[in-house]
Amino acid sequence: MxxxxxxxxxxxxxxxxxxxxxxxxxxxxxxxxxxxxxxxxxxxxxxxxxxxxxxxxxxxxxxxxxxxxxxxxxxxxxxxxxxxxxxxxxxxxxxxxxxxxxxxxxxxxxxxxxxxxxxxxxxxxxxxxxxxxxxxxxxxxxxxxxxxxxxxxxxxxxxxxxQNPLEPAAIPDAPRSLSMAAPALRFVPFEEAVVRVGFEGDGFHFDNEGPRHRTYRQAGSLANRPVTNAEYRAFVLDGGYDQPALWLSDGWATVQSEGWRRPLYWDEALETEFTLQGRREIDPHAPVCHVSYFEADAFARWAGARLPTEAEWETMAGDLPVQGNLQETGALHPRATSFDTPLGLMYGDVWEWTMSPYVSYPGFRPLDGSLGEYNGKFMNGQWVLRGGSCATPADHVRATYRNFFPPHARWQFSGIRLGNDR
CATH class of the missing domain: 1.20.120 (Four Helix Bundle (Hemerythrin (Met), subunit A))
Structure with missing residues (x-):
């Protein structure tokens, strides 16, 4: 081989x-x-x-x-x-x-x-x-x-x-999430530019992360943190799941066929959620989790924003260190954190949906032999997520890492970071 x-x-x-x-x-x-x-x-x-x-x-x-x-x-x-x-x-x-x-x-x-x-x-x-x-x-x-x-x-x-009525805990000894107020939502601007994205240099990377290439990034802005549970609850209470104008066509069809009314694992009262530690009260300041691309896109429309492109996400992450609520913390659940940097923590807590379809980069060539089936053949009908989650090992993720799932998937630790054209 x-x-x-x-x-x-x-x-x-x-x-x-x-x-x-x-x-x-x-x-x-x-x-x-x-x-x-x-x-x-x-x-x-x-x-x-x-x-x-x-x-x-x-x-x-x-x-x-x-x-x-x-x-x-x-x-x-x-x-x-x-x-x-x-x-x-x-x-x-x-x-x-x-x-x-x-x-x-x-x-x-x-x-x-x-x-x-x-x-x-x-x-x-x-x-x-x-x-x-x-x-x-x-x-x-x-x-x-x-x-x-x-x-x-x-x-x-x-x-x-x-699915078990007893709602057992898979990781009962995980430390409870720290409760603290999320920073006020604000948008960090970036300028119009031709940027370079994709992996380059030493160290491991998957074949779908390259080759490094130039692409156009229009001027816009990126939120300083993920969307919180409190913000998403406001979307639900405002009838977000009842307004077809907010949803992509396939997303609205999925909402109707699956009966979606709230994120996966939230109770009907929007007060508790199921976690790996069992059922817990929803922390209003923690990032909302277990939402699909369809839900992330609909929330962004409701909020008067949009999802970022993966090029925007990657170039704004830049050389920021891989730190945050990743697998090593042991929490295994998103949690609110305080930070001093303009963009906060770009890694951990939740995978962040982008508006970019999962397609190949210019010049992409899969690995030779059977390992060429690892990534390339899934480049249709899926969307890119960035940044890792509370279940991702810290030495596994990086700015160029491209996770991908179909738009209806929401059992992963997936959440929302807003982008904007302003």
């Missing part, structure tokens, strides 16, 4: 450090499931979500397929599992239907955990051997893939637990 470089720095760390990083991320995934019981891990609450056990197995399959599978003498002890845990790599082989992942009661959770340990040991040994120059790059891609699934694991189990 031929691969172009993914942007890994030429001076790679020593093999021991690579192994430590690999095992640290793998162990972190398991740690996120510490409070789950075996019964919890097999539930699939909707076709877009996957069971926890499947996430644990699929991320392991990725390393087995694309790292261990490079060795000609490698023989999988469970070749039949490749069909079960392949996600969407058609060039690798057939796969179990995504909406039916919840039917996979076997292999058991114990068998999946043994599978993880076996593959972890094998990958660590391969890294320590240092006899394959492409291996560090492939392992780093697998690590980044694992981090994506850490967030998916959390959002998927949250959705599953929300």
């Amino acid at each position: 031929s691969l172009r470089p993914l942007g890994i720095a030429p001076s790679l760390p020593a093999s021991a450090e690579r192994v430590a990083r690999f095992l640290s991320v793998r162990h972190r995934t398991v740690a996120l499931t510490a409070h789950l019981r075996p019964e919890d891990t097999v539930v699939q609450s909707m076709p877009d979500a996957s069971p926890t056990k499947w996430h644990l197995a699929h991320t392991t399959w990725f390393f087995e397929q694309f790292v261990l599978g490079r060795a000609r003498d490698y023989v999988s002890p469970n070749p039949e599992w490749h069909y079960l845990f392949n996600s969407y790599y058609q060039s690798v082989g057939p796969m179990h239907a995504r909406p039916r992942r919840g039917m996979l009661t076997r292999p058991t959770l114990d068998e999946v955990m043994a599978y993880r340990r076996r593959v972890d040991d094998a990958v660590a040994a391969r890294l320590e051997a240092g006899d394959d120059d492409a291996l560090p790059m492939l392992v780093e891609l697998g690590i980044q893939h694992e981090q994506q699934h850490q967030e998916l694991l959390l959002t998927d189990i949250k959705h599953a637990f929300a």
